[in-house]
Amino acid sequence: MGVINRINEIGVCGAMTSIEEALEVQGISKRYGDVQAVGDLSFTVRAGEIFGLLGPNGAGKTTTIRMILDIIKPNGGQVSVLGGPMTEDKKSRIGYLPEERGLYEDMSVLDTLLFLGQLKGLSRQTARARAETYLREVELWDARDLKIKAMSRGMNQKAQFVAGTMHEPDLIIIDEPFSGLDPVNTRLIKRLLYRMRDRGAAIIMSTHQMHQVEEMCGRILLIDHGQRVLYGPLDEIRKRFARNAIEVDLDGELDRVPGVKRLTPRNGGYRMLLEEGAQPEALLKTLVNMPRVKVERFERVKTSLDEIFVQVVEQEGEREPVDAGQEATA
Amino acid sequence: MNKTWLVAKTTYKRRIRSGTFLVLTFGLPLLMVIAGAIPFIRNAGDGLPPIGYVDRTGRLAPVEQVALESGTLSLKAYPDVDAARTGVEQGQIAGYLLVPEGYFAGEVPVFHAEEEPNEKLQEGLAAFLRRAMLPEADAVHLERLTDPTDLTYVASATGDRVTEGAGLVVRFATPAVLALVFMLTVLTGASQMGSAVVREKDQRAMEMVITSLSPLELVSGKILGMTLLSLTQVGIWVLGAGIAVGLALSGRAGDQAVALPWSALIWAVLLGVPGYFLYAALASGLGVIAGDHQQARQLAGVLGMLGMTPVYMMGPLVGAIDSPLAVGLTLFPLSAPMIALFRMALTDVPLWQLATSLGILIISLIGSVWFVARIFRAAMLMVGQSLNPRQILRALREA
Numbered sequence: 152m153g154v155i156n157r158i159n160e161i162g163v164c165g166a167m168t169s170i171e172e173a174l175e176v177q178g179i180s181k182r183y184g185d186v187q188a189v190g191d192l193s194f195t196v197r198a199g200e201i202f203g204l205l206g207p208n209g210a211g212k213t214t215t216i217r218m219i220l221d222i223i224k225p226n227g228g229q230v231s232v233l234g235g236p237m238t239e240d241k242k243s244r245i246g247y248l249p250e251e252r253g254l255y256e257d258m259s260v261l262d263t264l265l266f267l268g269q270l271k272g273l274s275r276q277t278a279r280a281r282a283e284t285y286l287r288e289v290e291l292w293d294a295r296d297l298k299i300k301a302m303s304r305g306m307n308q309k310a311q312f313v314a315g316t317m318h319e320p321d322l323i324i325i326d327e328p329f330s331g332l333d334p335v336n337t338r339l340i341k342r343l344l345y346r347m348r349d350r351g352a353a354i355i356m357s358t359h360q361m362h363q364v365e366e367m368c369g370r371i372l373l374i375d376h377g378q379r380v381l382y383g384p385l386d387e388i389r390k391r392f393a394r395n396a397i398e399v400d401l402d403g404e405l406d407r408v409p410g411v412k413r414l415t416p417r418n419g420g421y422r423m424l425l426e427e428g429a430q431p432e433a434l435l436k437t438l439v440n441m442p443r444v445k446v447e448r449f450e451r452v453k454t455s456l457d458e459i460f461v462q463v464v465e466q467e468g469e470r471e472p473v474d475a476g477q478e479a480t481a
Numbered sequence: 482m483n484k485t486w487l488v489a490k491t492t493y494k495r496r497i498r499s500g501t502f503l504v505l506t507f508g509l510p511l512l513m514v515i516a517g518a519i520p521f522i523r524n525a526g527d528g529l530p531p532i533g534y535v536d537r538t539g540r541l542a543p544v545e546q547v548a549l550e551s552g553t554l555s556l557k558a559y560p561d562v563d564a565a566r567t568g569v570e571q572g573q574i575a576g577y578l579l580v581p582e583g584y585f586a587g588e589v590p591v592f593h594a595e596e597e598p599n600e601k602l603q604e605g606l607a608a609f610l611r612r613a614m615l616p617e618a619d620a621v622h623l624e625r626l627t628d629p630t631d632l633t634y635v636a637s638a639t640g641d642r643v644t645e646g647a648g649l650v651v652r653f654a655t656p657a658v659l660a661l662v663f664m665l666t667v668l669t670g671a672s673q674m675g676s677a678v679v680r681e682k683d684q685r686a687m688e689m690v691i692t693s694l695s696p697l698e699l700v701s702g703k704i705l706g707m708t709l710l711s712l713t714q715v716g717i718w719v720l721g722a723g724i725a726v727g728l729a730l731s732g733r734a735g736d737q738a739v740a741l742p743w744s745a746l747i748w749a750v751l752l753g754v755p756g757y758f759l760y761a762a763l764a765s766g767l768g769v770i771a772g773d774h775q776q777a778r779q780l781a782g783v784l785g786m787l788g789m790t791p792v793y794m795m796g797p798l799v800g801a802i803d804s805p806l807a808v809g810l811t812l813f814p815l816s817a818p819m820i821a822l823f824r825m826a827l828t829d830v831p832l833w834q835l836a837t838s839l840g841i842l843i844i845s846l847i848g849s850v851w852f853v854a855r856i857f858r859a860a861m862l863m864v865g866q867s868l869n870p871r872q873i874l875r876a877l878r879e880a
Contacts, residue, residue, distance in 0.1 A: 220692050222858070239695055247692045253685025257495055266491045270484055270693035315689065 173353030179228030189377035203368035211377035243272035246320035256300035271318035361457040396452040403444035488702025530575035531555040542616035554605030656826035659749040670711035675777040678768025687861040697854040756818035762849035772867035791819035814845040
């Protein structure tokens with residue numbers, strides 16, 4: 152979790168008020184004709200956290216984001232952004248990288264950033280200084296005079312990221328930030344995101360790259376068919392979905408181990424599925440005490456977010472929404 | 482307002498550098514200048530070849546030479562057509578003028594030559610006939626015959642005196658020319674406006690931009706930027722045309738002071754600018770509704786036809802310039818600028834009509850921008866799709 156988890160908001164009278172929730176969504180819904188795109192969806196995003204907004208294609212993620220940003224109006228519910236309803240002034244404190252990428256193709260990178268930076272309330276001088284800083288950071292400074300249409304997909308992606316975040320917003324919403332990026336550029340963008348989070352920004356990251364979510368997000372919301380199906384701290388969700396399984400690398404042969412229901416050989420060791428009530432600590436002790444067996448690695452198998460995603464989405468409709476810990480009631 | 486102005490400025494700068502704009506702005510006038518210069522080039526040069534004539538009236542005085550504004554025309558009399566034809570064949574003359582026996586009864590003379598006589602030669606032949614008919618007249622009287630009236634027009638309402646020639650042309654032609662300039666601006670601007678909005682949707686930058694400003698600011702900025710662009714384009718054309726007309730009139734106005742009809746100019750600005758903005762707002766609205774460039778062009782064509790309606794109405798209005806129809810079209814916002822200026826060229830349009838027209842125009846403009854801004858939010862995310870009436874109504878309700 153970031154070192155700064157509170158941000159300051161300047162009230163209309165200039166008074167400083169502190170808020171912890173950068174975004175509070177309460178029971179929003181959106182219907183297009185007969186299709187319920189989003190239904191009664193609630194969640195919060197805190198300042199100084201990276202929040203994963205997940206869901207299969209067509210789940211309602213983009214509709215949710217657009218409602219948060221006031222691009223489309225919800226049919227019901229409320230959205231509180233940075234301490235209250237969305238206003239034109241607050242738009243300067245929000246950064247957005249939409250899924251549908253696009254910049255003005257006939258403009259140069261620098262001109263584009265100057266334009267978008269000024270739209271976000273920066274002065275021309277500040278916009279230029281920020282553009283230079285960020286373009287150098289993402290290694291695009293030398294391409295600043297290149298037209299957008301002349302840039303590669305990766306360059307375009309980085310330019311768009313800078314355009315959406317160079318005004319250093321308090322709330323950042325990014326949709327698939329790493330698509331089209333190689334590992335080096337992915338690392339660059341990640342570094343910038345971590346820095347923004349540490350500065351106190353709330354970041355909502357929507358992606359299908361589950362390993363990135365596992366690495367970066369503290370909390371997640373999984374929606375399907377516009378409904379919340381999983382919500383809360385990632386660690387708790389993973390614990391809840393953790394199978395009682397152990398992976399062991401060892402020197403020696405095993406035939407039968409007390410407390411292990413199923414023993415599956417794998418390269419250099421075994422995967423063990425424990426019996427109901429069996430404890431991993433007891434198993435480790437048993438293995439260590441076995442003759443002619445030398446344990447080299449002992450690890451409780453974590454269920455990947457990818458597996459959780461697939462499992463939840465496949466079971467969705469047959470079960471109640473799953474909330475983790477206190478977060479579920481937030 | 483700052484964001485609106487920023488959008489306008491950026492739109493203007495983006496478009497003014499485009500190849501299409503440069504070609505259209507400078508290429509078109511250049512083409513017109515070249516086309517217009519061809520007759521002058523053909524007339525260029527002081528020398529006119531000798532011309533023969535056959536006088537079948539027997540009443541023309543012999544003339545060997547006439548002086549023109551620049552150069553002279555040499556003439557040679559022939560007793561009959563065969564002799565004149567021989568003269569042509571032998572290269573003595575370039576052609577001959579046959580003055581028929583019934584010339585003084587209204588029969589027209591016939592010019593025989595390989596090439597059609599240019600303006601200068603026609604002027605020379607006319608001068609020859611004047612001299613041949615009135616051999617005793619002095620040069621001043623003959624010159625007077627070329628321009629027997631020197632009309633001075635006094636406006637009954639204002640008492641303004643406008644003398645014939647350039648001044649009179651300027652007095653009557655200015656409102657009409659301004660009306661045509663307005664129409665030209667609308668026709669070029671409207672189609673560009675619709676395409677610009679579709680291009681904006683295609684480039685998918687809208688979703689990012691709209692999180693920085695309101696639809697009203699974005700739409701207003703786009704309309705303002707595109708309008709400034711069109712005004713720049715037409716300004717260049719008008720300036721070029723003005724210089725060309727000024728050059729053409731130079732020396733012909735004599736000592737007359739060419740008084741500009743300031744009233745028409747002021748109302749051209751007062752009605753023309755919001756009138757253009759109104760068309761631009763409607764064109765951008767059609768661009769918002771259109772799904773692609775082709776549809777945007779088709780819809781812009783419909784708007785262009787609507788913009789041309791006042792031109793079709795001008796004929797019937799000439800004979801009924803103060804009729805209820807004329808007044809109605811002066812008040813109707815889409816025809817107001819053109820019809821008002823057209824009427825000003827022919828009559829004194831009451832001030833109340835112009836002021837009411839301006840008021841209706843401004844209210845219509847505000848309403849149009851408001852309408853476009855409201856449907857814009859719904860349409861900007863629909864790349865490649867057009868808005869149907871039901872979606873437009875929903876957008877108006879939800880925005």
